[in-house]
Amino acid sequence: MQSTHPLRTSAAAFLLAITAAGCAPTSSADTVKIQAQLNNYRGDGAYLAVYLTDNNGAYKQTLWISGKKPKYYKHLADWARGSGQQRSEYDGLSGASTTSGSTLKINADIAPALVDSGYQIRVDSAVEDQRDYRAEIIVPLTREGAGKPIAGKGYVQSLTYQF
Amino acid sequence: MLRQIHSLPGWMAALFVTLLAVTGAMLSLHPLQAHLQSVQLAQGQATVAELAELAKQRYPGVEEIKRSADGIVSVYFSENNQVQRVQINPLTGAEIPEVHPSELFRWSKNMHRTLLMADTGRIVIGISALCTFILSISGALLVAKRAGGWRHFFHKAQGTQSQRLHVVVGRAALLGLLLSSSTGLYLSAGSLGLISEASEADPAFPDHFNDNTDNKAHATVPLGRFAALQSTDLRDLRSLVFPSANSANEPYFLMSNQGAGYVDASTGEMLTFEAHNTARKIYEWIYALHTGEGLWWLALVLGISALSVPALAITGVTLWWKRRKLRSEITDNSAPENAETLILVGSETGTTWKFANALHRSLRRAGQRVHTAPLDQLEQNYPSARHLLILTATYGEGSAPASAQSFLSKLREHTGLQSLRYAVLGFGDRQFPKFCQYAYEVDAALQEKGLQKLCPITTADRQSVQEFARWGQALTKAMPLDFTLEPVEDHRKTDTFTLIERIDYDDLTDAPSCVLRFQASALQQKKGGRRLPTLPHFEAGDLVAILPPETSIPRFYSLASSASDGFLEICVRRQKNGLCSRFLHTLKVGDTIKAFIQPNPHFRPEAGESPVILIGAGAGIGPLAGFIRHNVHRRPMHLYWGGRTQQSGFLYQEELNRYLKDHRLSELNTAFSRENEPSYVQDRIRANGDALRDLFSKGAQVLVCGGRDMARGVQEALDAVIAPLAMDTQTLITQGRYREDVY
Structure with a gap:
């Protein structure tokens, strides 16, 4: 972690230098591409919470919420408890529900310090008239794990993240 | 006004309401299907603790147990990092083969709730539910009013076949439709956020656990002995979520019909509990009443009621269309200030317009300038008018029909009209106690106003064309004006019939009788290429209007046969000066007549076994x-x-x-x-x-x-x-x- 940090910073500075000068990078965040491919579960669009927790499952940060109606967010139970469903936690990080069989693609800003330090990406999911899944995906956020698909227990067929 | 309230949303919503009803009827089968799949439990037969223990033994990776309102128990368990779902008998733990709801069912549900158009669809659905509600209420009021009060609500429906069908079906489905639409309206308002849907109880997550980590082994109570679960009847279970293997110290989460709570995983005691609030209970009740979830018989009743909607929509739109058409058929209508003769019409269902139209046409042909309008459109001034002819129905127990709501009050305040001579023809049904009551009131009011009578008031029972013709004859003498009343039915519908048989009964008086049998003259193409003479539809007791040569006034004869007999039969006595009967008595086999059918559905035996x-x-x-x-x-x-x-x-x-x-x-x-x-x-x-x-x-x-x-x-x-x-x-x-x- 200590050794990689300078490298990341210089890489970000390099990127900044060769692209647009007007676009300032957010402190020291990495963009992580996350793809979640859903099963054909035969139902309405799924509500998904993609979020980060620490090693013990304690909530850290929201990466994305699929589903527009906050009144259904409590069905994303672990995320809801961790985040307290505070609007500030998902402001600008939500969109339409993800339909059966489709793929959710998001770019999440994650501080480099959280990579390879015991943090996990988790996904809670819920579909109307079907079961709610708490943490149907739990995958450690590591450089080594990047690009390796992880199977979900519920509606998510597989999740892949890449730096 | 009531009629307008009934027709406007009816016509606009016919399509959407039909869609809602058809999908709703399909969905109504679901509770029965679920009921047949589920195991029925008596209160006190089993507790949630027993089921939890059973599930845990059979499915070590159990994550959740759910029980639907219909009584279907599902166990979700994790195996090889995949969650499986099985439907089980909650008493034995035996698996029950699961019947998946079909794609069609899911599509129906989405269509029923959103028209497959998300929130826009929800708004349309909400409006349709409102329309159904208004239609049910206004329809019931109309039926009651027409029948002459709520006491007579279930009396035999009157009118044409479409009218009777609309009333009979609507009456049968009324309660179901009222329940479906009012509860649907409530659910719609909830889903659109107009009223609160009220959530299920959401207890606070416990802040401490009785976690004796040191000597967990002997302090832990077995699942089957969890007090919180033992005290919950299995029939009240909605879901029991087992602690996640991923986090330490997690409690069980129990959702029941009473409320929700977290249950300590080691002691089995309820840590925090919150009951469902009243708003939520009301919501759930209304939801159950609408969907029939857990009430399969109600679902079926609602489903059958919903099936009436397509029939109501079709007959309703037909009736509306006929009413419009009848009124708009008046042609060559003179302006009120030019008219010599005024025809004012009081009509509820539009049939009186048919007669007004025939009268209008006859007078036009006799060279009169005629102004025909609804009774409500009584003008202040008719400078050229000499005659006022009023044709009016009576609605229900003696009230004014739809197009005459304000006539009597307008007449009371009217300052002119005294120079007019008037005649009233009332339409009604002798089966109602206050037969032609409104026509009598109008007649009395005109007389009181000081108008001269052309001829005494005449009443026509059930649109009797004979009475109408009689009234016309009285008018020609009284006006006096040489005109002959045109037939009420459209001339173009006249058919030609050929005499095929006659049986004479010469009773040695000056008035012999004969039975005449006709068949249709026109050959019509039938399926299969054969050309056969085809009779129009009629039954014994209907009337045939026969037009003797070179006249336009039909004479009516009661039919002695049905079209299914293959011939049209009448029995005719030769009248001394009877133009038509004398003509008919001269007919030889092979001769033809021009005629049309006038249905007379009231004159036939009621179905049944009674004598x-x-x-x-x-x-x-x-x-x-x-x-x-x-x-x-x-x-x-x-x-x-x-x-x-x-x-x-x-x-x-x-x-x-x-x-x-x-x-x-x-x-x-x-x-x-x-x-x-x-x-x-x-x-x-x-x-x-x-x-x-x-x-x-x-x-x-x-x-x-x-x-x-x-x-x-x-x-x-x-x-x-x-x-x-x-x-x-x-x-x-x-x-x-x-x-x-x-x-």
Whole structure:
């Protein structure tokens, strides 16, 4: 972690230098591409919470919420408890529900310090008239794990993240 | 106003409401399907603790147990990092093969809730639910008003076939539709955020656990002994979420019909609990009433009610269309200031317009400038007018029809009109106690206003075209104006019929009778390429309007046959100065006539097994013979017939004797007025009092066909006969058990 940090910073500075000068990078965040491919579960669009927790499952940060109606967010139970469903936690990080069989693609800003330090990406999911899944995906956020698909227990067929 | 309220949303929403109803009817099967799959439990039969223990033993990776409102118990368990779902018998743990809801079901549900258009669809659905609600209420009010009050709400529906169908089906489905639409409206308002849906209880996550980590092994209570789960009846279970293997110290989460709570994983005690609030309970009740979840029989009732909607939509739109069309058919309408004759119309369902239109056309042809308008559009000034003709129906128990709501009050304040001469023709149904009440009121109000009468008020029972023609004749004399009333039905519908058979009954008087049988002249292409003469649809008791050559005034004859007999049969007595009857008596086989059918659905036996008493005189036997001919179920039919001479004047004699033998006719009573001992049909009725009383006590109905005087005599005679039964013919008329076809 200590050794990689300078490298990341210089890489970000390099990127900044060769692209647009007007676009300032957010402190020291990495963009992580996350793809979640859903099963054909035969139902309405799924509500998904993609979020980060620490090693013990304690909530850290929201990466994305699929589903527009906050009144259904409590069905994303672990995320809801961790985040307290505070609007500030998902402001600008939500969109339409993800339909059966489709793929959710998001770019999440994650501080480099959280990579390879015991943090996990988790996904809670819920579909109307079907079961709610708490943490149907739990995958450690590591450089080594990047690009390796992880199977979900519920509606998510597989999740892949890449730096 | 009520009618407008009923038609506007009805027409606009017909499509969406039909869609809602059809999908709703499909969804209504689901609770029954679920009920059949589920295991029925008695209260106190099992607890959640027992089921939890059972599930844990059978499925070590159990994550959650759910029980639907319909009683289906599902266990979700993790195996090889995949979650499986099984449906089980909650008492034995045995797996039950699961029947997946079909794609069609899911599609129906989405269509029913959102029209597959997310929130826009929800708004349309909400409006449709509101329309259904308004339609049900206004429809019920209309039926009550028309029947003459709520007491008569379930009385026999009147009117044309579409009208009756609309009323009968609507009445049967009323409660179901009211329930579906009001609860649907509530759910719609909830899903659109207009009212709070109220969430299920959401207890606080416990802040401490009784976690004896040091000596967990012996302190832990087995799942089956969890107090919180033992105290919850299995029937109250909604879901039990097991602690996640991923986090330490997690509690169980129990959602029941009473509320929700977290249960300590080691002690089995309820850590935090919150009951569902009242708003939520109301929401759940309404949800159950709408969907029938857990109430499969209600779901079926609602589903069947919903199936009525397509029928109501079709008949409703048809009625609306017919009403519009009838009014808009008035052509060459003069402006009020130019008109010499005014025709004002009071109509509820539009049928009176048919008559107004015929009158309008006739007067136009006679060179009159005519202004025809609804009664409500009474103007302040008619500078050129001399005659005021009013045709009006009566609605329900003597109230003004839709197009005459404000007429009487306008008339009261009117300052002109006194120079006009007027005539009123009332339309009504003698089965209602206040027959033509509104027409009488209008007549009295005009007289009070000081207007001169052209002719006395005339009433037409059930759109009687004969009465209409009679009124027209009175008008020609009184106005005086040389015009002949055009037929009410459209001329273009006239068919040509060819005489195929005639049977003469020369009773040696100046008025012989004959039975005439016709078939359709026009050949019509039938399926399979054969060309056959095809009769229009009619039944015995309907009327045929015959146009003698070079006249436009039809004469009406009661039909003695049905189209299914393959011929059109009438029985005609030659009248001394009868243009049409004389013409018909000259016909030879092969000659043709022009005619059209005028349905007369009131004059026929009610379906059923009860006895039928048929009473007629002279040629009035025609339709009665037709009824007997079609008595294939051999219900008791008793015929009383009066003729002139027995010798060669006994109409249908051979045929009736045949029917007596094969029991289509139970009894034949005849009376002859030109025999040595003259007797009339009334005499036979009086003489047979006992037998008739017996028939009436068995629910007999009476059908009378013949001349006006005979009908009056029969009514008097029957009143005397049934008085000992505390009955009278007037009551029978209002019950639809006494019907006349008189001329």
